[in-house]
Amino acid sequence: MDPVSEARALVDELFPEALYALLGGSVAAGRRTPTSDLDILVVVDGLAAPYRESLRRHDWPVELLVHSQTSFGAWLERDFGSRQPVLARLCAEGIVLADRSGGRLEALREELRGRLERGPGAPHDAALGRARYVLSDLLDDLAGVTDPGERAFIEWNVVEEAARLALSLGGRWQGGGKWLLRELRAHDPDLAQALLKARETPGELAAVAAGVLERAGGRLWEGYRADGDVFHRPLRHVTPEDLSGATAQSAGMRRLAAVSDATTGSRRLWMGQTHVAPATRSADHHHGESETAIYVVSGRPVFVFLEDGGERRIETGPGDYVFVPPFVPHREENPDPEQEAVVVIARSTQEAIVVDLPDLRMR
Incomplete structure (x- = not known):
């Protein structure tokens, strides 16, 4: 069987509900060698966690790259940031094996072709x-x-x-x-x-x-200098009056940034407050690649996520901590009819990433 037919049969067998799938790499580029493998990207709506798997099918070595829509978007941006857009090329230039996206795949491929054509721009x-x-x-x-x-x-x-x-x-x-x-x-x-x-x-x-x-610009050795002093920068003091609402928001919540790139120049950390009004709930959302740590200051907020296909609720009180892993859909609720719930949040990215969702399923 030829490589495209083999790849299509594999996707049909292992991922019958795939949103879309593409064959890339040397085989798709017409540069196949005796040891070339089948590089197959599969995007599955609702996939709990992305993964990469190497396997063999009918003597063909196969590299599977399996993503949800959310994780695929995050990995695309990561590749663009490193100036090595491997996944973008696979998606934009690969051979379509399956497409149940209702036109979204072709729109994405067109967008990626444009970004690839424009290039990363000149280095700073x-x-x-x-x-x-x-x-x-x-x-x-x-x-x-x-x-x-x-x-x-x-x-x-x-x-x-x-x-x-x-x-x-x-x-x-x-x-x-x-x-x-x-x-x-x-x-x-x-x-x-x-x-x-x-x-x-x-x-x-x-x-x-x-x-x-x-x-x-010529050789550069003598006189080259790169600033490596990380020991003499001032501390930054943020008062309650300095908190900023100029950050990502979700319906039913009010976020205030305390430590961020905009407020303090932080590069890898975001920290701030979230207020959930009485008898209300946030929109379902996730925080992208951020790890999120939550400390409950006041009120009794409830954190809701999916586990084994059903909703799980974590009920908290002042002094409790909650950890939210990257990309996990969840929401915050405040069932108290009178008291506002206030939490302090720290994230592993310099700014607050908030992706609102129609429900708690992974996209």
Whole structure:
């Protein structure tokens, strides 16, 4: 059976209710080798947790990437942030195996094609300076190395860093392993060929890499400086009057940010208050990739989520703590007809991520 038919049969058998599924990787790109596997993305409405699984079917090695709509969106953004949009390429350029999305898949593919075409943009000054410094330092190592083993490793590092710098200068996406070469060939085939030809000839390799450096502004070693002082920044004091309502909200709740990027310059932490009015409940929602810790200050709030297909309720009181894992749909309720419930919340992302949902099922 041909790889597309095999992949489609596997999806039909294992994921008959898949929202959509695609075949990507070397097979879909027409670059199949004797050891190529079937890279299959499957998006399932209501999947409890995303996973990756390697298996073999009819002598075909298969890499399954299984997501809910929520987790797939989060992983897409993570890849774009790293400038290596692996999942975006699989979705935008892959072969559709199944589609029950009512047009949503094609709209998503069109959006992703646009983002891929636009590229990540030029690197910021600090990133460019760091890249120039790293490649300059590697060229100094290459000029002085005498150990053949060390030379081999340095040579490959020079090839890789020169390729990454050239792609960054061109506002192009990055890749890992063979995909780095494919990205470079698509952007600058002459440079790709020159690096491959010179990779085991130190003098030629140094000259090719130096050419990339010149396009970036030249070698940078002496005088390079990166601020590494994390010991002399001031503490920040946030009073009740400083709390900010300029943060994500859910119906039935009022959130106030205390520690955030906007209020204190924090980079990985968000902390604030949530108020739930008497006899009310929040909308069903989740907090994306954030881990969330909750401390009950006053009132007796109830936290509701799904477990084994049914609703589970955690009833709390002042002094209690609750942990909400990433992506778990839940809601807060305040059954008290008179007293407001107030909690303090800390999250592992710098800003509050709130994704409202129509119900508690994972999307």
